[in-house]
Amino acid sequence: MARDGGTGVKALCWEGVNKVAVRTVPDPRIENAGDAIVRVTASSVCGSDLHLIGGYVPAMREGDILGHEFVGEVVELGPGVRTLRTGERVVVGSTIGCGGCWYCDTGRWSLCDNTNPNAELSERLWGQSPAGVFGSSHLTGGFAGSHAEYVRVPFADHGAYRVPLGLDDDAVVYASDAVPTGWMAAEMCDISDGDVVAVWGAGAVGQLAARSALLLGAERVVVIDRYPDRLAAARDNAGAHTLDYRTTDVQGALRELTAGRGPDACIEAVGMGADSDGLTGVYDRARHLMRLRSDRSGAVREAILACRKGGTVAMVGVFAGAVDGFPLGAVMHKGLTLRSGQQHSQRYLPVALDRMARGDIPTGYLTTHRMPLDEGPRGYDLFKHKTDGCLRVVFHPQG
Amino acid sequence: MVGGVNARFWGRVALGAAVGAVGYLAVRSVRVAADGGRRSYLGAVTIYRPPAEVYAFWRDLPNLGRSLGRVVRVDEIDDQRSRWVVEGPGSSEVDFIVELLADEPQRLLAWRADGAPVPHEGRVEFTPAPGDRGTEVRLYVTFTPSGATAVGPLSGDRVGRLLSDALRRVKQIIEAGEAITAEGRSSGRDAYDRLPAPDDAGSARLTPRPDPEPSPMPWPATGGPA
Numbered sequence: 001m002a003r004d005g006g007t008g009v010k011a012l013c014w015e016g017v018n019k020v021a022v023r024t025v026p027d028p029r030i031e032n033a034g035d036a037i038v039r040v041t042a043s044s045v046c047g048s049d050l051h052l053i054g055g056y057v058p059a060m061r062e063g064d065i066l067g068h069e070f071v072g073e074v075v076e077l078g079p080g081v082r083t084l085r086t087g088e089r090v091v092v093g094s095t096i097g098c099g100g101c102w103y104c105d106t107g108r109w110s111l112c113d114n115t116n117p118n119a120e121l122s123e124r125l126w127g128q129s130p131a132g133v134f135g136s137s138h139l140t141g142g143f144a145g146s147h148a149e150y151v152r153v154p155f156a157d158h159g160a161y162r163v164p165l166g167l168d169d170d171a172v173v174y175a176s177d178a179v180p181t182g183w184m185a186a187e188m189c190d191i192s193d194g195d196v197v198a199v200w201g202a203g204a205v206g207q208l209a210a211r212s213a214l215l216l217g218a219e220r221v222v223v224i225d226r227y228p229d230r231l232a233a234a235r236d237n238a239g240a241h242t243l244d245y246r247t248t249d250v251q252g253a254l255r256e257l258t259a260g261r262g263p264d265a266c267i268e269a270v271g272m273g274a275d276s277d278g279l280t281g282v283y284d285r286a287r288h289l290m291r292l293r294s295d296r297s298g299a300v301r302e303a304i305l306a307c308r309k310g311g312t313v314a315m316v317g318v319f320a321g322a323v324d325g326f327p328l329g330a331v332m333h334k335g336l337t338l339r340s341g342q343q344h345s346q347r348y349l350p351v352a353l354d355r356m357a358r359g360d361i362p363t364g365y366l367t368t369h370r371m372p373l374d375e376g377p378r379g380y381d382l383f384k385h386k387t388d389g390c391l392r393v394v395f396h397p398q399g
Numbered sequence: 400m401v402g403g404v405n406a407r408f409w410g411r412v413a414l415g416a417a418v419g420a421v422g423y424l425a426v427r428s429v430r431v432a433a434d435g436g437r438r439s440y441l442g443a444v445t446i447y448r449p450p451a452e453v454y455a456f457w458r459d460l461p462n463l464g465r466s467l468g469r470v471v472r473v474d475e476i477d478d479q480r481s482r483w484v485v486e487g488p489g490s491s492e493v494d495f496i497v498e499l500l501a502d503e504p505q506r507l508l509a510w511r512a513d514g515a516p517v518p519h520e521g522r523v524e525f526t527p528a529p530g531d532r533g534t535e536v537r538l539y540v541t542f543t544p545s546g547a548t549a550v551g552p553l554s555g556d557r558v559g560r561l562l563s564d565a566l567r568r569v570k571q572i573i574e575a576g577e578a579i580t581a582e583g584r585s586s587g588r589d590a591y592d593r594l595p596a597p598d599d600a601g602s603a604r605l606t607p608r609p610d611p612e613p614s615p616m617p618w619p620a621t622g623g624p625a
């Protein structure tokens with residue numbers, strides 16, 4: 001709890017594949033002039049953490065502190081910070097932007113040139129390096145995450161936003177990552193009058209993408225998942241139609257719903273852990289049994305097959321490496337547009353806060369579980385298996 | 400000069416030298432030639448500022464030195480010559496003279512550092528980037544034959560890496576005002592309560608999913624830079 005004197009702070013650390021633990025780690029310090037130290041009051045789990053915890057993302061190191069979606073109080077500022085004061089309650093975007101490069105200046109903050117100290121590593125894997133991210137792999141900087149009593153926030157002038165009155169921690173925490181991601185996914189769909197949008201995944205990201213698509217003018221939104229409680233939540237809170245892919249032929253149902261056209265836009269909000277059934281699923285599993293490893297991409301395939309000719313597939317689910325069985329032929333012959341990316345916190349966070357404050361985007365319902373940091377391992381177990389109706393777990397590191 | 404000096408020493412000196420030489424910029428340095436002991440490197444990077452500003456940053460050698468780290472100080476002797484003091488092994492310092500061979504405002508700087516522990520010559524070119532993308536900076540460094548022995552303990556990759564790191568740093572300082580550090584981040588690797596016992600109470604292994612999970616990726620799960 002104490003920061004002075006180096007007695008350490010509590011943090012939830014990754015300790016190997018499917019293993020997390022609460023540890024007492026050294027206090028975060030101001031390292032750069034633009035840094036702030038934030039006392040974390042709420043920090044959410046995210047589907048991205050499951051990819052990290054499961055060992056599907058390279059360059060995780062034992063001891064890395066997880067968490068990238070958080071709210072807290074500013075307790076210390078570097079000498080270069082101009083817009084924040086200590087004592088302010090802020091919500092911080094999950095991606096870190098410098099504010100001065102071409103990408104930041106043109107609104108594509110998650111592609112920032114200057115916030116990944118390990119840029120060389122990701123250049124080897126991807127050709128160029130994206131921005132730094134809190135609580136993620138060393139490919140994106142290995143920054144300590146927010147599942148901790150305190151966290152260092154680099155370039156705080158650009159990443160930390162004052163919380164409007166009237167939004168409580170368990171609701172506003174999603175302005176950090178999930179709401180901006182959902183909004184960006186919907187924006188990528190270039191929605192016009194009469195558009196039908198299908199969303200794979202009814203996690204927080206899928207729910208918020210569905211809600212955003214309606215706000216941006218979609219005629220109808222369909223959310224696809226296998227968990228009845230999540231599908232019910234999407235109907236009740238996001239105003240979506242739903243399909244359970246365990247009991248429904250999704251391709252057939254979408255064709256029927258759109259009278260054969262297919263959805264005008266498809267959003268993939270599942271990522272690497274996607275379930276896949278049938279032949280391609282067998283193929284995926286066989287390959288990994290044979291140690292021919294690749295990311296599982298079942299929902300991406302479904303979205304591409306379902307999408308109408310000339311439509312858009314927006315992929316916000318996270319992938320790290322290569323995929324097999326990618327239906328490139330369908331992309332080509334249907335003239336599809338594929339869009340993707342990590343969300344641009346600094347661009348979408350203000351929009352998110354505004355919409356949330358007006359009540360357009362409800363988020364309180366996403367927090368099905370709240371618990372102290374000590375219960376982190378249990379929290380991730382619930383979230384991973386979607387048991388006990390778990391949609392999101394929010395940790396309260398201050399107890 | 401070479402005998403008995405360890406590789407780390409040469410790593411440092413080469414960095415300082417390259418740095419001194421370099422005006423820099425390049426996100427990637429590529430080894431372009433290796434013949435007769437001469438080794439050449441090219442680094443290129445785009446900086447989102449006009450050529451006048453990028454050139455001015457470079458030309459202000461004491462400022463350039465301060466931005467690079469590991470350079471203790473740069474003293475300008477006259478218009479052409481400057482003395483670079485760089486960190487050596489332990490708390491020692493090494494200094495050498497850098498001589499400007501060409502100085503074309505907003506376009507080019509070229510220099511030579513014959514007396515440096517790692518003798519080399521270099522050139523940095525500034526070109527307006529297309530559209531509004533700022534300035535393209537290309538850095539060429541050649542370690543001269545007598546220096547080849549000195550560079551010996553350094554692999555070509557390592558030199559390229561040092562140069563590209565330095566270029567990246569300059570880009571970050573010009574664009575963002577500071578180079579973000581990965582140092583000092585807190586993690587469970589330094590946990591005060593980290594016990595070797597695998598079954599200690601604070602730790603829990605998540606139960607596997609009922610359906611088979613994909614194995615971890617073919618790259619090592621660990622292995623990011625420290």
Ligand SMILES: NC(=O)c1ccc[n+]([C@@H]2O[C@H](COP(=O)([O-])OP(=O)(O)OC[C@H]3O[C@@H](n4cnc5c(N)ncnc54)[C@H](O)[C@@H]3O)[C@@H](O)[C@H]2O)c1
Binds near residue numbers: 177200317342343
């Ligand atoms: N692009 C970004 O900036 C960004 C930001 C946050 C999260 N994400 C990513 O978004 C994805 C979702 O995050 P979340 O927090 O909602 O995760 P989550 O784990 O809560 O939800 C994922 C949902 O996908 C469902 N699903 C699995 N396979 C499916 C399939 N074949 N078809 C349909 N649904 C399927 C699961 O049942 C689950 O409900 C993750 O990949 C995460 O990494 C991206």
Ligand SMILES: [Zn+2]
Binds near residue numbers: 046068069094178
């Ligand atoms: Zn996230």
Ligand SMILES: [Zn+2]
Binds near residue numbers: 104
């Ligand atoms: Zn930037």
